[in-house]
Structure formats: structure tokens, C-alpha cells
Amino acid sequence: MDLTSEVVIRQIDLLQDRVLFVNAPTDDLLSQLNDNIKPSIWCWNFNDFQYFQNQQSNVHFGVDFPEGQFDQAVIFVPKSKELLNYLLHNVASHLAQGASIFLVGEKKGGVERAAKQLQPFGKTLKIDSARHCQMWQTLLEKTVTLKPLQDWVQKYPVETPNGELTICALPGVFSQNRLDVGTATLLPYLSQVTSGKIADFGCGAGVISAYLAKLNPKNRIFAMDVDAFALASTQMTFEQNLLEPEQLVIKAVTGIEDAPLFLHAIVSNPPFHQGIQTDYNASENLCKTSRRHLKSGGELWIVANRFLNYPTLIEQHYGQCTIKADQQGFKVLFASTQKNLKEQ
Template sequence: MDPRSEVVLRQQDYLSGPILLVNAPCDDLSSQLPATVDAHFWTWNHNESLYFQNKQNPVHFGIDLPTADFEQAIVFVPKSKELLNYILHNLASRLKIGASIFLVGEKKAGVERAAKQLQPYGHTLKLDSARHCQMWQLTTNTQPDLKPIESWIQEYTVNTPNGDLSICALPGVFSQNRLDVGTAVLLPYLTQVTSGKIADFGCGAGVISAYLAKLNPKNRIFALDVDAFALASTQLTFTKNNLLPEQLEIKAVSGIEDAPLFLHAIVSNPPFHQGIHTDYNASENLCKTSRRHLKSGGELWIVSNRFLNYPLLIEQNFGKCTTKADQQGFKVLFASTQKKLKDER
């Protein structure tokens, strides 16, 4: 049992009726809540959504609040301050004045800082401090009008040899405020990517997807990410740059195993964080298994931190890995499948 869930159970007397659990850990919390509690889940992580579905828990995956009725909410603190602001605003706009929103999180994850974000919406009270976690209660005294999603967008410009791109990033999305160094190192090499069906694995705000679409209107881009906010951001970025909608297909994935087959290329600044924790599984699996999703002669392009062992993993599975660039602490890595006399169709 996650320690944050243990703290919730210590204060279960405060809970009753239909409750929305936001960003909840993947554990057995719902089965241990009082019988008077009707738990619903809201997550923007595809893997977590699948977990709750398998547990037969009512779950909503997406960037918007679920339509289900609820009278209370428990928010498990996300990594992003901006994302927590978005969550709290959406909850306060839906709940009646006097309703309770509970906030729970680890001390090392900044729960005390996060508790200050409750204050604009009403009276706050620390209920518990245990298991290196805290649980706070907000009693709402306001019901703000719901802001449109456009008001939450952070927009910035990326200069490319083929013109500027306007990037639209929603709260919590990787590199929300500016172009990250890894993608900046990779961008000059995207002109070398073979055209056709291309997957952008871990698409984030859509920088790579949009640039590949801009380079060639015949490119068909599969934007893949575990995070609903990233997928929505990529869609917004495409729209903002007047790119052809038929060029883009958005897909929530657990990992590269959910990518389409017979791709001409896979391009990635691969993710390695799950919440506040480092997790290299998705990016290592990309290096190990991506070739099965590529056509004969298909290409893999990755940018990664210099210290990671991706070149070895790629070489073991492709036979050869070429370092195209090594700068600012990042490497651009390239590999291709062996061409056959007759391409797969």
C-alpha cells in the first residue's frame, strides 16, 4: 500500500458518499475505503487508467473532469505546480461551496508547498502527518467559473531552418515553458529522417511531431504518449501552426509496444520520469524492441543524456548504432533495420 493511501485510510472518517480520487496511486485503496464511499478515479496517465480498469474501478482518462457526480475529492499531489492549480480550479468550479477537497502527498514531493495552493479556494486545515506524508482538508468558500482550456496554455516559439513553430503546452507537460536542451540538439537532424509513416514516441508538447509534419506534408505522424495532457498539447500545437489535420494521429500508449507496425521511422526524446520518480523502462524498451515496429530499412532516431547506455542497447538489437551528435550533455543516436531486396508492404 502506498504510504499516501495509508494516510488517507487513517482519516477515513472524513470521507463519505461519491468521491473523486485524482492522480491516485495504483494500489488497493478503493477496496479498503468505507462502504459509505463511492470512489471514482480521474487520471491522465494511460498506464494508471488501465490499472484501474483492470481493478474494475470507475475511471476517467483525459484532461477534463469526469462527468460523474461527486461530493468530495482527494487530490494526490502531482509533480507540477501548474497542474495542481489546474486540478484545484476545475474541482472548485464543480463542487458546491462548503465541500471538501483533500490534498495528500509526500513531504519530499512538496506537499507543504502544495497545500498553500489550496488557500484561494477556502479554509485549509492539516489533518494528518504520518508515513512521511501529509493530508490537508480544504473547505471551499468559492465556486469559480470554469476557465476554458485555452487559458491554461503556455505558448513559446521554436526557431527552425524551415520557419518558426508556435508550441502550445498544457500544465504538467514536459518542457512546458521553453524548448528543452535535448530536443534542441535533435532538431537539426530531423531533416535527415526518412519520410513516410513516423512515430514520435513521448511526443510531449508536439515539437518533434510538428516539425516533421512541417518538413514534408506527405509525412504521417503518429504522436504517442502516456500522458493525456501531452497528447492534447500536441493537437493544439498542430492546430496553432495550421498543419494538415490528416497528417496527425494521436494515440495514448503504455510503451513502444503500442506503436503501429511498418513505420518508416521512430523519432524520440524518450521519457524517463513517472511523477517524481526516475523510470527508464519505457526508454530502454524503445531501444530494445523498436525495430519490430519498423519497415525494412526503417530508422530509429533518439536523443538521450550522454551518460545513459542507450548506444549499447541499440547496437545489441540493431547491429549498429551511430552517434550523430554529442553536445551539451546529449547524444543524437541513429540506427536502421537491414534493408531487404523487397520491402515489406
């Protein structure tokens, strides 16, 4: 069981009635709860959603607060300070005055810093410290009016050969405030990507997806991400830039295995974080198995940190890998499947 869940179990007698668990770890916490607790889960990671679905839990996947009434909430501290602000605001705007909001997290994950974000909502008290974790409680002292999702968006410009794009990024989404160096390194090469049915794996705020759509109105983009906040950001980016909605397909995925088949291209600044932890599984699987989702002659375009051994992985599965650029600590990598003469 996750260490944070163990701390919650230590304070189980404080929980009662309809309790919303926000960003809960994928373990057997729910099975340890008392009978007087009616648990629900709010998550935005598609892997987590599938786990809780398989457990027959009452789980909601998305950026919006779940439907229903709740008496208490337990928030497991996310990596992003801005995302925690969003979660606290949403929880506080849906609970009644006097309701308890609990915050639990690991010390190395910044729980003490996070606890300070509770203070505007009411008197805050540390109620447990164990397993290198802490649990805090706030009694909601005032009514909070819900702010619309649009108010949480950060915007920044990105230049394309066909004009400027405005990128919309929600809290917790990768590179929320500005264009990251890796994507900036990749963008000049997107005009070389074959047109057609293209997957943007790990779409984030939709920079690559919108750029490809702006370059060619005939491109059909499958924007794929594990994170509901990323998918919502990409949708907002398309709407902000008046791109044709028919060009975009939003798809929550667990990995590249959920991508469509017969793609003309896969383009990615691949993710390598799972919450606070570094996790290269999704990006390594992209290198190893992406070719089965491509048409013959289909293309793979990846930008990745220079120190990662992706060129070797790609060569093992594609037969070749071309380094298109090597600058500012990043490599732009290209590979393609063999063309089938019958398809030409």
C-alpha cells in the same frame, strides 16, 4: 499500499458519498473504502487508466474534469505546481460551496508547498502527518468559474527550415515554458529522417511531431505518449500552426509496444520520469524492441543524456548505432534495420 493511500485510510471517516480521487496511486486503496463511499478516479496516465479499468473501477482518462456530480475530492499531489493549480481550479469549479477538498502527498514530493495552493479556495487545515506524508483539508468557501483549457496553455516559438512553429504546452507537460536542450540538439537532424509513416514516441508538447509535419506534408505522424496532457498539447500545437489534421494520429500508449507496425521511422526524446520517480524502463524498451515496429530499412532516431548507455543497448538489438551529435550533455543516436531487397 502507497504511503499516501495509508494516510487516506487513516482518515477514512472524513470521506463520504461521491468522492473523486484525482491522480490516485495504483494500489488497493479503493478496496479499503467504507460502503458509504462511491469512488471515482480521474487520471491522465494511460498506465494508471488501464490499471483501474482492470479493477472494474469507475475511471476517467483525460485532461477534462469527469462527467458527473461529486461531493468531495481527494487530490494526490502531482509533481508539477502548475498542474496542481489546474486540478484545484477544476475541482473547485465543480464542487458545491462547503464541500471538502483533500490534498495528500509525501513530504519529499512537496506536499507542504502544495498545501499553500489550497488557501485561495478556503480555510486550510492539516489533518494528518504520518508515513512521511501529510493530508490537508479545505472547505470550499466560494464559487469558482471554470476557465477553458486554452487559458492554461503556455506558448513558445521554435524555428524550422520551413518557418516558425508555435508550441502549445499544457500544465505538467515536459518543458512547458521553453524548448528543452535535448530536443533542440535533435531538431537539426530531423531533415535527415526518412519520410513516410513516423512515430514520435513520448511526444510531449508536439515539438518533434509538428517539426516533422512542417518539414514534409507527406509525413504521417503518430504522436504517442502515456500522458493525456501531452497528447492534448500536441493536438493544440498542430491546430495552432494550421498543420493538416490528416498528418496527425494521436495515440495514448503504455510503451513502445503499442506503436504501429511497418513504420518508416521512430523519433524520440524518450521519457524517463514516472511521476516524481526516475524510470528508464520506457526508454530502455525503446532501444531494445523498437526495431520490430519498423519496416526493413526503417530508422530509429533518439536524443538522450550523454551518460545513459543507450548506444550499447541499440547496438545489441540493431547491430550498429551511429552517434550523430554529442553536445551540451546530449547525444543524437541513429540506427536502422537491414533493408530487405524485396521491399526496394
